[in-house]
Each structure stands twice: as structure tokens, then as C-alpha cells.
Amino acid sequence: MAMLYAGPIQDLIDELARMPGIGPKSAQRVAFYLLQASTEDAKRLAHAIVEAKDKVRFCERCFNVSDQDLCEYCRSTRRDPTIICVVQDPPDIVAIERTREYQGLYHVLQGALSPIEGIGPEDLRVAELLKRLRTPEDGSPAVAEVIVATNPNIDGDATAMYLARLISPLGVLVTRLASGMPVGGDLEYADEVTLGRAIEGRRRLEG
Amino acid sequence: MPGLYKDEGIVLKTIKLGEADRIVTLFTRENGKVRAVAKGIRKTKSRFGGRLEPFTQVNLMVYKGKGALDTITAADIITSFDSVRNDYLRLTSGAAIVELVEKISEERERSFPTYSMLLGALQSLALGGTNVVPAFLVKLLSISGYHPQLTVCAGCSRKDGLVAFSPALGGVACDGCRREDHNAVRLTPGGLALLQRLLANDFGQDSDRDATLDLTAALRGYAEYHLDRPLKSLRFLVATG
Ligand SMILES: [Zn+2]
Ligand SMILES: [Zn+2]
Numbered sequence: 102m103a104m105l106y107a108g109p110i111q112d113l114i115d116e117l118a119r120m121p122g123i124g125p126k127s128a129q130r131v132a133f134y135l136l137q138a139s140t141e142d143a144k145r146l147a148h149a150i151v152e153a154k155d156k157v158r159f160c161e162r163c164f165n166v167s168d169q170d171l172c173e174y175c176r177s178t179r180r181d182p183t184i185i186c187v188v189q190d191p192p193d194i195v196a197i198e199r200t201r202e203y204q205g206l207y208h209v210l211q212g213a214l215s216p217i218e219g220i221g222p223e224d225l226r227v228a229e230l231l232k233r234l235r236t237p238e239d240g241s242p243a244v245a246e247v248i249v250a251t252n253p254n255i256d257g258d259a260t261a262m263y264l265a266r267l268i269s270p271l272g273v274l275v276t277r278l279a280s281g282m283p284v285g286g287d288l289e290y291a292d293e294v295t296l297g298r299a300i301e302g303r304r305r306l307e308g
Numbered sequence: 309m310p311g312l313y314k315d316e317g318i319v320l321k322t323i324k325l326g327e328a329d330r331i332v333t334l335f336t337r338e339n340g341k342v343r344a345v346a347k348g349i350r351k352t353k354s355r356f357g358g359r360l361e362p363f364t365q366v367n368l369m370v371y372k373g374k375g376a377l378d379t380i381t382a383a384d385i386i387t388s389f390d391s392v393r394n395d396y397l398r399l400t401s402g403a404a405i406v407e408l409v410e411k412i413s414e415e416r417e418r419s420f421p422t423y424s425m426l427l428g429a430l431q432s433l434a435l436g437g438t439n440v441v442p443a444f445l446v447k448l449l450s451i452s453g454y455h456p457q458l459t460v461c462a463g464c465s466r467k468d469g470l471v472a473f474s475p476a477l478g479g480v481a482c483d484g485c486r487r488e489d490h491n492a493v494r495l496t497p498g499g500l501a502l503l504q505r506l507l508a509n510d511f512g513q514d515s516d517r518d519a520t521l522d523l524t525a526a527l528r529g530y531a532e533y534h535l536d537r538p539l540k541s542l543r544f545l546v547a548t549g
Binding site for chain 2: 122221263291292294
């Protein structure tokens with residue numbers, strides 16, 4: 102889109118358009134919303150951005166967002182340190198915590214491998230994950246299981262398979278979240294891939 | 309004219325759009341490369357489910373509106389190629405193949421040869437075929453107007469002493485001509501023989517690993533020279549395969 106507005110307005114639109122999921126048109130809409138908002142509202146938003154940027158950092162161990170050196174899960178004594186659940190981004194932790202099914206620790210990759218975008222293992226927190234898997238004393242496994250909870254799409258699949266190739270030889274069990282039918286879904290509308298994976302990942306029912 | 313049309317295509321890539329949608333790029337049988345919106349696809353209960361993931365061959369219903377992008381109204385799987393996604397090397401190879409098609413094709417330029425070659429490459433990958441990536445590269449470049457000179461030196465027409473592949477000359481080169489192109493890549497006799505074999509035959513030619521790597525590097529240079537941009541998946545494949 103061509104430059105249409107005078108300096109400061111165009112600067113604001115350009116900055117907003119750099120955010121994920123926001124195209125030039127949305128950026129323009131948000132910019133004019135902000136211009137029409139009260140000065141107080143605008144300042145509060147600016148302040149929240151600066152505060153978050155200043156105070157929130159990444160956990161030294163698992164790279165979750167945290168306001169201390171270690172995040173709440175890594176600090177907790179009630180979590181099982183022999184299981185690590187690997188996720189792409191911090192919001193995935195929130196989603197898993199909501200299930201109340203998981204008591205282990207986490208590791209945030211800060212993204213996924215993407216052949217098509219050229220995002221390789223060195224762009225992610227993979228080396229840091231490997232370091233957590235062995236005890237510093239004798240290099241024996243420090244963890245019993247790594248659960249790969251990357252998204253069930255091509256990049257998440259690539260990441261999961263790459264990690265399995267890397268971690269299994271260390272004597273650590275690598276598992277991946279099951280994929281299958283959404284709860285409340287209809288079998289007859291399921292696509293072949295989803296249904297196929299659901300059949301593959303079926304489990305025993307105790308009678 | 310606005311309205312619905314039917315087509316069949318292979319998904320090349322998808323990118324997020326807004327909160328719940330994706331823009332899906334396909335190579336279709338009738339309309340060539342098409343970019344279309346799949347509304348709501350990122351919701352868990354979307355009716356698209358896993359039908360528009362990369363590599364999937366689908367029957368499509370598409371609505372052509374007044375805007376720049378069409379909208380996919382229905383998709384049914386013809387072949388899922390899930391076995392390409394279930395293996396690391398096949399997946400990264402498939403990514404390199406769809407990226408080349410995506411970058412070399414113009415939107416809405418129909419090409420049956422490209423479509424059937426893409427389908428053939430995915431079928432071969434699914435069956436565990438080897439050398440599918442370099443074979444696909446040289447075949448697609450060849451039908452896209454970049455047929456490489458492989459029998460004599462592309463610079464001076466010498467018939468012997470061919471030791472390199474030169475992207476700028478568009479083919480194999482002798483030691484003298486190789487020096488004129490700083491992007492030229494060394495090619496072993498095994499690599500050259502493989503290149504000739506890949507171009508002349510169907511997918512699934514065997515070779516030793518060194519010849520494959522050699523050749524993939526040479527063809528990557530050739531493709532990037534003409535496309536004038538990097539082929540990220542191919543670099544990824546070479547770096548992590
Ligand atoms: Zn932590
Ligand atoms: Zn020559």
C-alpha cells in the first residue's frame with residue numbers, strides 16, 4: 102500500500118502492520134481507532150507495552166515467560182522433574198495447564214522447525230533442551246520422558262520427528278500428543294487423515 | 309465473472325490470516341497456481357479439518373468473488389500423502405518440491421506437465437523413492453525454460469573434461485569455463501552421470517549419497533540463479549537431512 106498519510110500517522114500504521122496477523126488495512130483501522138481514543142487510553146496502552154517489555158523475561162531453564170529468573174513451574178517443588186513437555190510457545194503451556202492433566206515440567210522452543218520458512222534447529226531452543234536431558238555429573242539421562250506437544254501441522258510434525266531422532270538415542274522416551282477426533286465432533290464429517298490417525302492411536306477400553 | 313468453479317489441486321503452502329483463517333496456495337490442474345482463503349480452518353471443529361495441509365491432493369469447490377483472493381467452499385481428499393508427512397526425510401524433501409513449484413509458477417498459468425510432475429514426485433516420495441528432489445529439480449527446470457546443457461561444455465562445447473555445473477552458463481562446464489562463473493559447483497563423474505539419468509528417466513533412480521548431495525547442491529545453485537531468491541527448504545534439507 103502506498104504512503105497515504107502524513108508522517109506520524111503513517112509511522113503508526115507501519116509499526117502496527119509489522120505485527121503478526123495484522124495487514125495494512127487492519128493497521129489503518131487500529132491506527133485511526135487509537136487516534137480517536139482519549140489521550141489517557143493511548144498512554145495506558147503505551148505504558149502496558151513498555152512495562153511488559155521491561156518486566157517480563159524468559160525463564161532461564163525452560164524459556165516460558167516469567168517475572169523471575171525461573172518461571173513458576175521450574176520453581177515449584179510439586180512438579181515431576183523427570184517429565185518434560187515440549188511446546189512451541191508460552192500460550193501452549195496455558196492451554197495444557199487448563200486440562201489439569203499434566204504435572205511435569207515444560208520446555209518452550211520459541212517456535213517450530215519450518216522447512217518452508219527456513220527455520221532450523223539453531224533458531225530454536227533445541228540445544229538448551231538437550232542440555233536438560235542429561236545429568237551434569239556423568240551424562241546419564243536426567244529425564245525419563247519427553248512429551249512433544251507441537252502443533253499437528255507440517256511444521257509441528259517436522260519438529261516432532263527431528264526431536265525424536267535427536268533424543269531417542271540418548272535413552273529418553275519420546276512421545277507425542279495423540280491426534281484424533283475433536284470431542285463433540287461427528288465421525289461422518291471427519292477427514293481421512295484425522296480419522297486415520299485416530300484409528301492408529303486408538304486405545305484399549307477396560308470392560 | 310463471480311461464481312463457483314471446481315478444480316483439483318495439490319496444496320503447496322498455507323499461511324495464517326486473521327484469527328481463524330488461512331490463505332492456501334495450491335497448484336491446480338485447470339488453473340495453475342491459485343491462492344485462496346479457507347475460512348475458519350484453524351478452529352478445531354472446522355469442516356476443512358486436515359484436508360488442506362501441504363502435500364494433500366484435493367477436489368475443490370472455489371468461489372471466485374470480486375476481491376483478489378478466491379474462497380474455498382469445499383475440499384475433499386483424493387490422496388492425503390500422509391506418509392510423506394510421517395517421515396522426516398520425506399517431509400523435508402516434499403517441502404523442497406512444493407517450494408520450487410510455488411516459486412517458479414506464475415499465478416493462474418495452467419500447466420499439465422507441472423501438475424503431473426508434482427503428483428509423480430509426491431507419489432514416488434510416498435513409496436520411499438530416492439533422489440526424488442534432484443530429479444524433480446532438473447525436470448521442472450527443464451520444462452520451465454531452463455533445460456540444462458548436459459552433454460557438452462555449456463561454454464565452449466568441449467565434449468570431455470566436464471568437471472562442474474555452471475548456473476550462469478546453464479549446464480556442465482570444463483575446467484576453463486568453470487573459472488568464468490564463481491557460482492559454478494564441482495561435479496564428480498558420478499554426479500554428472502546421475503544428472504543425465506535423472507533427466508531421462510522416471511522418479512526413483514538409485515545412486516550413492518555423495519552423488520546425490522553433489523547434484524542437489526548444483527541444482528539448487530541453478531534454480532536460485534534463475535529465480536533470483538533462495539530456496540529455503542532446499543537449504544534446510546541439505547543442512548539437516
Ligand atoms: Zn521455567
Ligand atoms: Zn568449456
